[in-house]
Amino acid sequence: MPRDTLTRQIHHLLDEVLLLGSMVEQATLSAVDILRQRDLKAAATLYENDQLINDKRFAIENAILILIATQQPMAHDLRLLAATLEIITELERMGDYAKGIAKVTLQLKDADINIPNRDLERMASQAVNMLHRGLSAFVNEDPNEASAIAGEDAVVDDLYNHIYHHLVETMIANPATIDQYNQVMWVAHNLERMADRVTNICERTVFIATGDMLEMDTTDDEESDGE
Amino acid sequence: MTTQTNENNIIIQANDLSIYYGSFRAVKNVNLGIQRNKITAIIGPSGCGKSTVLRAFNRMNDFVQSAHNDGKILFHGQDIYAPEVDPVQVRQMIGMVFQKPNPFPKSIYENIAWGARINGYKGNMDELVENTLQAAALWDEVKDNLKKSALALSGGQQQRLCIARALAVKPEIILMDEPCSALDPIATLKIEDLMRELSVKYSIIIVTHNMQQAARASDLTAFFTMDEDRAGLMVEYGETSQIFTRPKDKRTEDYITGRFG
Ligand SMILES: Nc1ncnc2c1ncn2[C@@H]1O[C@H](COP(=O)(O)OP(=O)(O)O)[C@@H](O)[C@H]1O
Ligand SMILES: [Mg+2]
Numbered sequence: 277m278p279r280d281t282l283t284r285q286i287h288h289l290l291d292e293v294l295l296l297g298s299m300v301e302q303a304t305l306s307a308v309d310i311l312r313q314r315d316l317k318a319a320a321t322l323y324e325n326d327q328l329i330n331d332k333r334f335a336i337e338n339a340i341l342i343l344i345a346t347q348q349p350m351a352h353d354l355r356l357l358a359a360t361l362e363i364i365t366e367l368e369r370m371g372d373y374a375k376g377i378a379k380v381t382l383q384l385k386d387a388d389i390n391i392p393n394r395d396l397e398r399m400a401s402q403a404v405n406m407l408h409r410g411l412s413a414f415v416n417e418d419p420n421e422a423s424a425i426a427g428e429d430a431v432v433d434d435l436y437n438h439i440y441h442h443l444v445e446t447m448i449a450n451p452a453t454i455d456q457y458n459q460v461m462w463v464a465h466n467l468e469r470m471a472d473r474v475t476n477i478c479e480r481t482v483f484i485a486t487g488d489m490l491e492m493d494t495t496d497d498e499e500s501d502g503e
Numbered sequence: 504m505t506t507q508t509n510e511n512n513i514i515i516q517a518n519d520l521s522i523y524y525g526s527f528r529a530v531k532n533v534n535l536g537i538q539r540n541k542i543t544a545i546i547g548p549s550g551c552g553k554s555t556v557l558r559a560f561n562r563m564n565d566f567v568q569s570a571h572n573d574g575k576i577l578f579h580g581q582d583i584y585a586p587e588v589d590p591v592q593v594r595q596m597i598g599m600v601f602q603k604p605n606p607f608p609k610s611i612y613e614n615i616a617w618g619a620r621i622n623g624y625k626g627n628m629d630e631l632v633e634n635t636l637q638a639a640a641l642w643d644e645v646k647d648n649l650k651k652s653a654l655a656l657s658g659g660q661q662q663r664l665c666i667a668r669a670l671a672v673k674p675e676i677i678l679m680d681e682p683c684s685a686l687d688p689i690a691t692l693k694i695e696d697l698m699r700e701l702s703v704k705y706s707i708i709i710v711t712h713n714m715q716q717a718a719r720a721s722d723l724t725a726f727f728t729m730d731e732d733r734a735g736l737m738v739e740y741g742e743t744s745q746i747f748t749r750p751k752d753k754r755t756e757d758y759i760t761g762r763f764g
Contacts, residue, residue, distance in 0.1 A: 279761040348715055350759040351750050487749035 282347045286356065289339055290415045293360060293367075296332045297411040300367050301404045303329065303374035304470065308400040311381045311463065312393040319381035322374065329371035333364045355487065359480040363414065366473040370407070373466035380459045389456045390446070392439055399435045399467040406432070406474045414481045422481035425474065432471035439464040514539040514706045515560060515597070515676060519574035521734075522555050524567065529555045531734040532574075535725055537676070542698055542707045544717035544743065547727030548763060552735025553710040556727075557678050560708065561597035562590040578676075595622055598669035602681040604661035606653035606668070611636075611645050614653045614664055619671045631671060638704075639667035640697045659690025663697065670701075677701065679709040683716065695720040714759055718747045726755045 303322060310318045340357050343349065349357055406425055413421040443461050447454045482488065513536040522530040530552035537543050545553045555564070562583060564570040576583050583593050606614050615632045624631065632649070636642040641663040645656070653664055662682060669677055679698075683691040698707055698720055711717050717724050724747070725740040739746065739755045750756045757763050 278763075282761070350714065350718070350747050350761075351756050353760050354748060 282343070282349065282353065285339075285343055285347070286353065289336065289343070289357075289360065292332070292336050292339070293364060294411055294415060296329065296336065296364060296367050297407060299329050299332065300370045300374065301407055303371055304377075304400055304404050304407075304467075307374040307377035307381075308393075308396050308463070308467075311377060311384075311391065312397070314381065314384070314386060316382060316385065319378040323378040323382065326371050326375035326378075330368060333368040333371075336364050337361060352484070355484050359484045362480050363477050366476050370470050370473055373470050376466050377463050380463050383459055384456060387456045389453055389460070391460055392442060395435060395439050395442075396463055396467065399432055399439070399464060402428075402432050402435065403467050403471045403474065406471055407477075410474045410477045410481070414477060414484075417481065417485045419482040419485040422478040422485075426478040429471050429475050432468055436464050436468040512538045512540075514579065516577045517556070517559075517574065518577065520556070520559065520576060521573040522552065522559055522564065523569075523571050523573075525569040528732070528734045530559075531730070531736050533737050535737060535740060537706060537708060538723065539706050540702055540704075541722040542702050542709065542720060543723045543725065544721035545708065545710045545725045545727060546712070546714060546717045546758075547735070547738075548729065548758065549712065550733075550735075551727040551729045553727055554680050555735070557599075557680055557708060557710050560676070560678055561594045561599055563594070563599060565590055595672045596674055597676040597678060598672065598674035599678045599680070600662070600665050600669055600682050603685050604658055604665050606656070606661050606664050608652065608654055610650050611653050611656070611664060612649040614668050615671045618668055622672050624671075635667040635671045636664075638670050638701070639663045640693065640700070641667055657690070659686050659693055662686060662690070662694060666694075666697065666701075670705075674705065676706045676708065679707065681710055681712060684712070691716070714747075718743060726750075726752075726758060728754055728758065 303326070306318070306322055310322060340361055344354075344357060347353075406428055410422065410425050412418075413425060440461065443457050443464075447457045515537045517533045517535045520530065520533040520535075521528055533556060535556075545556065547553055558564045559572060559576060564572075572584060578593070578597070582588070607617065609617070612632055615635055616628050619628070619631055633642060633646075636645060641660060644660060645651070645664075653661065656664060662685075666677070666682075683694050686694065695716065698709070701707060702722075709717075709721065721743045723741065724743045726738045726746065727735050728738050730736055739750060739752045741751075746755065747759060750759060
């Protein structure tokens, strides 16, 4: 079968995307763990290390542009490469969310507040789990699995709503802590947005496999700064 | 197989067209409606019958003794193979530009004037020569040397001269069989730009083995391939943008992603 070069380079590219994905997964889980431990030093390191995720994303983007320019991909190959450009952007933004969580840890310093760590960790592990399986569905081009994962977004939304109400009640009861709990709210918000972006990846996966663009998550238009 | 739906805008239509060379069926059961003022590309592997179909559209296959057709080709609804139809007139309405530029060994001027004269053109010849050279985007390069031999032109200029020659007899459709395969990339892009300009007034069908060219230059693309019996058939026909990003047929996908065979 001809086009061995293109096929081999695409495989390599997908490996790099998985690597970028695992960097994001790691950063997300660490960010929440570091918040629980209130480890300012580790938070500062994680904040800095977001640059590695950005660098990886640009390296992949560059590789894709070179492939498009030199190999003239068509049809499925072209959809895959275009979708991968989108997907690495989503991953990079997820990295920003983890960085945003580290920033909250830094800003909270040693403020004496009750952070709902258990719920945040559940959100993080659910979002990371979705991401992990979402990227597998992407490289395996499994539109059914991708659609199923997109549906799991509701679990993260429920957790977010739960944390949100809990935090609002806490703030009302103790207005002096509004600033700090507002920061904690951002942590939950970032994790919720992360799951939304996994949904976007799943949409792209369906697009690559079928050529049809499905909007699975129509409430995803609002853009907010995760940092 | 998709057939073009935009019925009103069809200028020429192949219905159940099969083309034989003797007992060998080179092309089978093609249903293809060509739209007016569009550029339609025919792509597919070598030997799948692209040139054969193109030549059927202006009865050039008449020159091949063994060639004969089943089915119909309707030009404005009129069967071009009907007994009362004059094939010379068909070729005047439906012109052809070939792979290798083939100007006559005469002056640039005569290359244009000759065909027009044969066709009984009675108007101002200088005007016709200028207008057609203008239309073929060649005028500015040759206007001071109209007496020069056409063979002294570059390959790209010769091909544009051949296009001008085709235009001089006022056709409605221009058939092009790999018109750029003997040209360098710049000359190729010039011809593609010219095709785009010409499509305002003419309908163009181009056979090309260069997929990038089909993707760049055409509005609609028909993909042909060969069946097990070696007969060519049309697999898929649609908007060029769709064919090259979301082909419907696996065989189209394999061919345009370069994974054919
Ligand atoms: N004049 C001819 N006589 C006999 N067979 C021909 C002739 N021209 C083409 N063929 C055969 O018809 C088939 C289609 O050829 P052609 O239309 O030239 O294909 P393409 O343009 O797609 O490369 C091929 O098998 C070719 O050998
Ligand atoms: Mg040919």
